[in-house]
Amino acid sequence: MSKSKDFLRTIVEEDLKSGKYKEVVTRFPPEPNGFPHIGHAKSIVINFGIARDYHGHCNLRMDDTNPTTEDTKYVEALKDAVQWLGFDWGNSVHFTSDYFPKLYDYAVELIKMGKAYVDSLTEEEIREYRGTVTEAGRRSKYAQRSIEENLDLFERMKKGEFKDGEHVLRARIDMSAANMKMRDPLLYRIRHAHHFRAGDEWSIYPMYDFAHCLADYIEGVTHSICTLEFENNRDIYNWVLDTLGLKPPRPYQYEFARLNINYTVMSKRKLLELVEGGQVSGWDDPRLPTIAGYKRRGYTPESILNFCDGIGIAKANSMVDVAQLEFSIRDDLNTKVPRVLCVLDPLKVTIVNYEGSEEIEASYYPHDVPKEGSRKIPFSKDIYIERDDFMENPPKGYFRLTPEQPVRLRHGYIISCKEVIKDTNGNIVEIKAEYHPDSKSGSDTSGIKVKSAIQWVSAKEAKTVEVRLYDRLFKEEAPEGVEDINPDSLQVIKNALIEPAVITEKPDERFQFERQGYFYADPINYSDEHPVFNKIVGLKDSWGKKKKTGEPVPKPQAKKVQIDGEVVAMSEEQQALFDKYTNALGLNSEVANTLARDEQLSSFYEEALAVLNSPVGLANIVSNDVARELKEKQANELKFNAKQIAELVKMVDDATISNKIAKQVFEEMVKSGENPTQVVKDKGLVQISDPSIIAPIIDEIIAKNPDNVAKFKAGNTKLLGFFVGQVLKATGGKANPKVVNELVAEKLK
RNA sequence: UGGGGUAUCGCCAAGCGGUAAGGCACUAGUUUUUGGUACUGGUAUUCGGGGGUUCGAAUCCCUCUACCCCAUCCA
Numbered sequence: 001m002s003k004s005k006d007f008l009r010t011i012v013e014e015d016l017k018s019g020k021y022k023e024v025v026t027r028f029p030p031e032p033n034g035f036p037h038i039g040h041a042k043s044i045v046i047n048f049g050i051a052r053d054y055h056g057h058c059n060l061r062m063d064d065t066n067p068t069t070e071d072t073k074y075v076e077a078l079k080d081a082v083q084w085l086g087f088d089w090g091n092s093v094h095f096t097s098d099y100f101p102k103l104y105d106y107a108v109e110l111i112k113m114g115k116a117y118v119d120s121l122t123e124e125e126i127r128e129y130r131g132t133v134t135e136a137g138r139r140s141k142y143a144q145r146s147i148e149e150n151l152d153l154f155e156r157m158k159k160g161e162f163k164d165g166e167h168v169l170r171a172r173i174d175m176s177a178a179n180m181k182m183r184d185p186l187l188y189r190i191r192h193a194h195h196f197r198a199g200d201e202w203s204i205y206p207m208y209d210f211a212h213c214l215a216d217y218i219e220g221v222t223h224s225i226c227t228l229e230f231e232n233n234r235d236i237y238n239w240v241l242d243t244l245g246l247k248p249p250r251p252y253q254y255e256f257a258r259l260n261i262n263y264t265v266m267s268k269r270k271l272l273e274l275v276e277g278g279q280v281s282g283w284d285d286p287r288l289p290t291i292a293g294y295k296r297r298g299y300t301p302e303s304i305l306n307f308c309d310g311i312g313i314a315k316a317n318s319m320v321d322v323a324q325l326e327f328s329i330r331d332d333l334n335t336k337v338p339r340v341l342c343v344l345d346p347l348k349v350t351i352v353n354y355e356g357s358e359e360i361e362a363s364y365y366p367h368d369v370p371k372e373g374s375r376k377i378p379f380s381k382d383i384y385i386e387r388d389d390f391m392e393n394p395p396k397g398y399f400r401l402t403p404e405q406p407v408r409l410r411h412g413y414i415i416s417c418k419e420v421i422k423d424t425n426g427n428i429v430e431i432k433a434e435y436h437p438d439s440k441s442g443s444d445t446s447g448i449k450v451k452s453a454i455q456w457v458s459a460k461e462a463k464t465v466e467v468r469l470y471d472r473l474f475k476e477e478a479p480e481g482v483e484d485i486n487p488d489s490l491q492v493i494k495n496a497l498i499e500p501a502v503i504t505e506k507p508d509e510r511f512q513f514e515r516q517g518y519f520y521a522d523p524i525n526y527s528d529e530h531p532v533f534n535k536i537v538g539l540k541d542s543w544g545k546k547k548k549t550g551e552p553v554p555k556p557q558a559k560k561v562q563i564d565g566e567v568v569a570m571s572e573e574q575q576a577l578f579d580k581y582t583n584a585l586g587l588n589s590e591v592a593n594t595l596a597r598d599e600q601l602s603s604f605y606e607e608a609l610a611v612l613n614s615p616v617g618l619a620n621i622v623s624n625d626v627a628r629e630l631k632e633k634q635a636n637e638l639k640f641n642a643k644q645i646a647e648l649v650k651m652v653d654d655a656t657i658s659n660k661i662a663k664q665v666f667e668e669m670v671k672s673g674e675n676p677t678q679v680v681k682d683k684g685l686v687q688i689s690d691p692s693i694i695a696p697i698i699d700e701i702i703a704k705n706p707d708n709v710a711k712f713k714a715g716n717t718k719l720l721g722f723f724v725g726q727v728l729k730a731t732g733g734k735a736n737p738k739v740v741n742e743l744v745a746e747k748l749k
Numbered sequence: 750u751g752g753g754g755u756a757u758c759g760c761c762a763a764g765c766g767g768u769a770a771g772g773c774a775c776u777a778g779u780u781u782u783u784g785g786u787a788c789u790g791g792u793a794u795u796c797g798g799g800g801g802u803u804c805g806a807a808u809c810c811c812u813c814u815a816c817c818c819c820a821u822c823c824a
Contacts, residue, residue: 004763004770031824066823123822130820134750137820168822178752180820189822208824231753232819255754257817262760268824310772312762314755317817321760324773334786368786399784408782441782453782515783543784562798565813590801594811624802624810631810659803663766708768718768718794721805725767728804737804 006313008254012054012223021222021249024056031063032074034268035283035290036081039259045308047225048087059219060089064097065211067195081291085301096215097198103206106214107187111150115243116187117143118153119170130183136176137183157190160203164190181232185209213237216251224251227258260319263472264289265479279482286534287473287489298510298520298536303332326537333518338364341455342498342513346384348430354381362411375501379412382459384497389454392420399451408453414439455514462497465531503531577602585615594623600635601627607642617649625666639673648676658687660733689736698743701726712748
């Protein structure tokens with residue numbers, strides 16, 4: 001498998017390789033306050049998947065720190081989802097509430113360290129004191145309480161001596177932090193509420209930011225993977241663990257983009273609204289993106305798993321096309337499921353020249369699905385076909401039955417339309433047809449060519465079934481709420497007709513109704529007396545698509561105009577420097593701009609310039625490479641100095657080394673702080689410019705890549721870079737690229 | 750507006766200085782007793798915009814733009 005791995009797996013692999021952890025431990029930590037949806041599935045697949053791939057384990061942990069919203073019924077739904085997807089959480093499900101005593105002790109420890117205090121501001125005051133994104137907040141006067149007082153108050157909070165909201169425990173961090181989350185975050189609040197597991201034992205409950213990192217630590221989690229909106233919380237995560245000085249190893253948090261799918265909603269709040277508002281029949285309504293919904297609809301766990309693998313993991317907010325999900329389920333079911341005949345909208349057909357009855361042996365699977373199994377389909381003179389499959393005045397390209405065009409009854413005979421019977425309103429109510437006796441499927445000697453084979457059922461033996469046709473719940477690609485609901489998301493067909501074997505033999509619970517789609521025997525409402533099938537997904541329909549594309553699809557797609565914003569003006573000193581650089585030293589304006597605007601860079605540059613009079617060469621390396629290092633570090637933290645950079649540039653000026661090698665040497669200097677001359681000497685990096693040495697290498701490369709030579713000669717000039725790259729690789733980067741370029745160009749002419 | 754993120758095809762997504770992977774969707778054709786499947790081909794001279802460095806930039810530097818997250822005693 002050359003499938004590239006995602007950034008999380010890359011991190012995990014590195015951590016394992018470096019010995020940071022002996023074993024990888026992840027966790028799936030939902031809050032049990034709602035039904036899991038396909039976004040959770042993504043998280044489950046990531047967390048359990050990584051644990052599986054790297055032979056570690058993944059805990060299922062209920063993050064139950066808020067007693068007012070959580071419930072045990074959600075715990076069950078969550079367990080169900082994980083299990084259904086095929087993952088194993090080991091011996092037991094974990095609960096953050098199990099750690100409440102330990103968490104309390106950690107909080108006490110923080111208080112003793114002077115790192116946490118009991119605050120008694122009101123909720124509004126706390127908000128007010130926090131400041132805004134642009135203004136610093138200010139600390140509460142209660143932050144001055146002594147450790148003893150804090151300890152006492154906190155203990156009494158625990159004992160339940162105070163009312164809800166009277167006090168909170170806060171971390172003492174920084175009320176003016178640019179990251180709002182770090183402005184003395186709340187650690188505990190008072191809640192005289194019944195917890196679905198802890199009962200009434202506690203009157204204080206830990207906040208997410210305090211509980212989550214510690215729960216991870218307690219469980220020995222190594223990689224704490226969550227969604228993007230927790231990026232800002234990572235600082236607290238680290239603060240708590242670091243401040244407590246816990247024994248390593250400890251977990252680190254990484255974030256990925258949550259899943260969005262078009263034409264659906266994924267937020268717990270909106271899902272709850274739909275369920276409570278009665279827009280859907282419950283958490284397991286087949287139109288919902290809940291796991292329970294997909295399960296009820298007939299999706300397989302494999303299809304969800306494949307979908308999650310297919311969409312990848314990254315940090316960019318994105319909206320996945322439902323078509324991708326639909327592909328996953330079709331792709332999975334295609335090779336698994338029996339094909340049967342079902343008529344959704346029946347049109348009576350009387351075969352006037354057929355008498356009696358017979359049974360036709362028909363395979364459940366098409367030729368390209370390597371599965372065994374067949375059933376008998378009854379045939380007689382009275383049958384039903386799909387109303388869509390007959391047209392009196394067909395458009396061009398219509399393959400089905402018409403007054404002029406015969407059609408094959410799937411697995412059966414070819415029939416021709418003889419007469420169209422209509423009611424008084426002109427609606428077609430029946431077709432009189434003739435069958436061709438020598439055209440039976442498998443032993444056709446009629447020589448009649450038909451364009452298609454259609455589904456049908458024998459009137460007498462067919463079973464009546466209810467079929468529920470589901471479509472997307474919303475008509476808008478990015479729905480806001482109930483106003484965007486698709487009014488046709490559910491169509492119930494009470495009297496569909498299906499061949500009897502489906503009901504009597506029950507060869508499976510999922511079927512392909514030929515030419516229509518995949519269907520699932522509803523696990524709740526299905527009974528032998530009243531069979532009910534849910535449409536999982538339709539088959540791809542290139543005919544339907546072709547019909548629709550009658551009207552032109554206009555694509556206004558105005559090219560987006562990029563507006564360039566104002567660049568911040570330079571200060572006077574910066575402007576003076578800029579002028580000096582461009583005028584006296586001959587730097588181009590971009591380089592001069594970079595240098596002049598950055599104090600550290602310009603002084604570094606000046607220093608190097610004092611050693612070596614090579615203004616342009618120095619400016620380039622300082623404004624590009626040194627700048628990169630100075631982004632993360634202060635000048636005095638660098639392992640190399642201006643003098644060494646001057647030395648490096650001198651070698652480039654001398655043509656001792658090429659620019660490419662200079663970069664390589666620079667990297668080494670960043671790491672070790674060694675002198676450039678020494679690095680060049682140690683690694684033998686002196687550049688090769690002698691054509692007589694380079695030429696044979698080029699010949700070799702050319703000989704090895706005849707295809708690319710041909711492509712190049714055919715006009716693919718990009719390949720020049722390929723050849724140069726190869727030669728440079730062969731020489732360990734030492735060949736003089738300019739010389740190589742000229743030589744290659746010449747040889748390939 | 751301060752901070753933190755993210756921009757590569759219609760939708761996802763690889764790529765980490767040397768020929769712009771792959772999947773979905775779309776499209777053309779072959780096979781087909783499912784207008785399904787399978788198979789074959791076509792789909793980015795270009796990586797949010799503009800500059801710069803380099804023989805060579807999606808990748809390094811500068812700068813601008815757009816979008817997302819943060820001011821719950823939710824998670």
